[in-house]
Amino acid sequence: MIEFVKRLVLLTILFIAVWVALQAKTSAAEESTIDVTLARAAIKGYMISLIHNDPILDPNFYLDATVAESDEAKILKSQTITGYLINNQRWIDGTIYQVNITLSPSGDSMTAYVGKMLGRWRITGLVLDIPSMITPKATEAPVEMPSATMVSPTSAITPVTPLESEYVARVINYGLNVRTEISTGSEIIYWLEYATVVPVLEKDPSTGWLKVQTPDGQIGWMSSYVEYVQVFGSDEEIPPLPTATSIPMPTPTSYVAMSTPTSYVSVTVPAMPAVEPEAVSAPIPAAMPAGGSYLILEERSGGGIYFINQDGTGLRLLAYGMDPAISPDGQTIAFASWNPLPEVRTIRLDGTEGQAWEVGNKVRSPTWRADGTQIFYSYNEGGKPGIDGGSHADKYCKQFDENSPNFLYDLASFQLPDRAIEVEVLDKPYRICYKVPPYAYWFIRAINVATNENTPIPSGLYSYSPYAHPTNNSLLFFTNVPGIVIYNFDTQSHIPVTTDRQDRAPVVSPDGSSIAVSYYQHDHWSIHVMNFDGGNRQMLTETSLTDIALGKSNANNAAPAWSPDGSQIAFLSDRNGKWELWVMNADGSNQRSMFQPGVLDNINFQYDGMDERMIIWR
Known part of the structure; x- marks a missing residue:
């Protein structure tokens, strides 16, 4: 036992x-x-x-x-x-x-x-x-153009029966490449246009890329990035994309610009005391910029819009709003306003004979067609607000x-x-x-100045800062994540210029040969220029080696504007501790303050990195 x-x-x-x-x-x-x-x-x-x-x-x-x-x-x-x-x-x-x-x-x-x-x-x-990466590639940007032999949904194709799948994907960008492999360097086999729906056969767990069947029956891979596609269950009812093709457009009203800010202050900026700067006269600068005879300056989004002669004289307040644009004849300014209602407004340089088009949605970045018959602009409709509808x-x-x-x-x-x-x-x-973070959908529309007709322009869900070609009525540039595109009205097609999401707010040179952009360079804004097709990219502004050695942080340089002859670029810079108006040659040389000290002392510039257009030079 x-x-x-x-x-x-x-x-x-x-x-x-x-x-x-x-x-x-x-x-x-x-x-x-x-x-x-x-x-x-x-x-x-x-x-x-x-x-x-x-x-x-x-x-x-x-x-x-x-x-x-x-x-x-x-x-x-x-x-x-x-x-x-x-x-x-x-x-x-x-x-x-x-x-x-x-x-x-x-x-x-x-x-x-x-x-x-x-x-x-x-x-x-x-x-x-x-x-x-031995030498940082910050000034380079891949340019991805659709292949000339690529099959397009608009081409004549033989319809095929879609393969059975548990999910489908819808393109919400202006277009998206389908490739042979999971790599942006692999061969493009199809170009999916905006709103195209395709069956999803597989999702790569490492990259998130989707294996899909194209409308002509080919099998390939495409990105699943949230700003490119939406994914739904195959038995799920797909909601219509927001197109806002029927925004009510009342007859424009006339107004005379007032010298007080009460009618124009944007809701995006805290209320500030209305102080109209006194016009300041100054001697002609020793290095006076060559070219046009005057500039239009925006102080900040929703702040004052000012006129000033190129020699630094005649400073005066025109209106309150954002993103001014000058008409081809140089006599009328278009700008955006959100108060009391979202509107595209125009005003003559003498402050009279203005019109206002109520557009029903937040509006930004008006730009004139080369012949002056239309005003293009971006507007917000839909998206996801932050907490309590805010920006957090x-x-x-x-x-x-x-x-x-x-x-x-x-x-x-x-x-x-x-x-x-x-x-x-x-x-x-x-x-x-x-x-x-919150996000918003932005599209492009056009107002016919003579008939008040308002029409949508084909664009993706993230389309910002349109800029009309200065001499060609058929071309419109705008930021369309992840880069810049050109919309050709003759062919009704989009042409990718860059695929770098840091390229913001393109402005085209007077002869139409070059583009300048505000570029977010790691931790600061810089100004890049490139050819019309996105080639020959150059960074024009950078912190000097002396400043780097002294431990100074990178300065911000943004909001470029071409001189009338295209030989110079005006821009905003905070290299001296606050935002100021600067100018440089078109190749980036001879960077200097645009006016003598004191000329713009009463204007407190503020660039917020929200695609502001703050300088017009005529």
């Missing part, structure tokens, strides 16, 4: 030891799986922030402080990255997770090392194997129940929204928190 009890005790102890060992092994496996998920979430958050490259996204959130200051991190932030592919990943020593990544569109590679620091997973090391990002947290039998599966299969920012992975309880 005693021997039996001993054996029973030994068996019990052995069973308990085995059970404890198995439990420890199971817990270790679960912990390892969780750690993999959280490490991958940190990598994905970092890559998304690099792809968006937007002022509100901060890639450093995912980096250890030392790594954030490294040359590798700075080089990556200076690049144009449109996608990524994870090639392989593994644990190094149980605490550091290594991920090898191929970047699009360059095809270059990088390796990231992720570790847990202060309870949060961060990138603790970056290694670049990128020959093309909504915060979400997805919590995972560690007691659920599906815990590991739920955690591993969770997908962040494409627009997610400030991603944070936390444990005990396990949760992934992130923010989704």
Whole structure:
């Protein structure tokens, strides 16, 4: 009996030891799986922030402080990255997770090392194997033009029966390429136009690209970026796209511009005391800009719009509003106003004979057609507001129940929204928190000045800052995420000029041969110029080596405007600590203050990076 009890005790102890060992092994496996998920979430958050490259996204959130200051991190932030592919990943020593990544569109590679620091997973090391990044490519931009042999939905094609699929995707950009492989460098097989719906056959888990069937039956891959496509269940009713083709347009009213701001102050700016600056006369500057005879200046969005002679004399307030544009005959200004109603307004240089077209939606960036018969503008309709309808990002947290039998599966299969920012992975309880910033849909329309007819211009959901070609009635430039496009009214087609989402608010030179843009360069605004077709890009403004050596931060330079003869560019710069009016030669040389000190002292310029058009030079 005693021997039996001993054996029973030994068996019990052995069973308990085995059970404890198995439990420890199971817990270790679960912990390892969780750690993999959280490490991958940190990598994905970092890559998304690099792809968006937007002022509100901060890639450093995912980096250890030392790594954030490294040359590798700075080089990556200076690049144009449109996608990524994870090639392989593994644990190094149980605490550091290594991920090898191929970047699009360059095809270059990088390796990231992720570790847990202060309870949060961060990138603790970056290694670049990128020959093309030895010299930062900030002044380069890929230009992607549809192939001349590409099949278009408007071409004659043989209808095919769509393959059965669980999901379908609808194009909401002005157009989207379908390619043979998951790479922006692979062959283009089809150009999907705006509003085209295609069946989704597969989604790549690493890049998010979609495998689709084109209308002519070909199978290829396309981006699933939220600003390009919308995805729906195949049995789901697809809502119509907002086109706003029937905005009521009342007969324009006449008005005389007043010298007080009460009728024109934009709702986007806090109310400020109405002080009309006194006209200031000044001696002709020693380096007086050549070309036109006067300028129209916007102080800030919704602020004063001023006239000033090129020699610095005759400063006077014209109106309150935003984004002024001068008519081809140089006599009438169009501008946008949101108060008391969203309107496109015109006013003559002497402050009289104005008209107002109530457009029913927020409006920006009016621009005159070359023959003066139409005014194009961008307007807002639809989108997602922020918290309480404001501009703050909504915060979400997805919590995972560690007691659920599906815990590991739920955690591993969770997908962040494409627009997610400030991603944070936390444990005990396990949760992934992130923010989704608000966004708005913007389209392009045209007003016929003589008949008051208001018509839509084909554009995607994110179309901003139109600018009419100064001599060709058939061409209209505008920002259409992710770059700049030209709409040709004769062929009714869009021509991509750039595919760099940092190109903002294009302005065309008087002879139509060149384009200048405000470009968001990592952490500051700079001015780039390029040929009509997007080639020969040059960065004209940059912080000098002397200032860098002295530890000065990069200055902002934005809102370019061509001189009437195209030989110079006026722009705003905060290199002296506040926004001021500057001028330079068209090649970027001889940068200097445009007027003598004191001429514009009563104007407090403010550029907010919202595609403002603040200078017109005639």
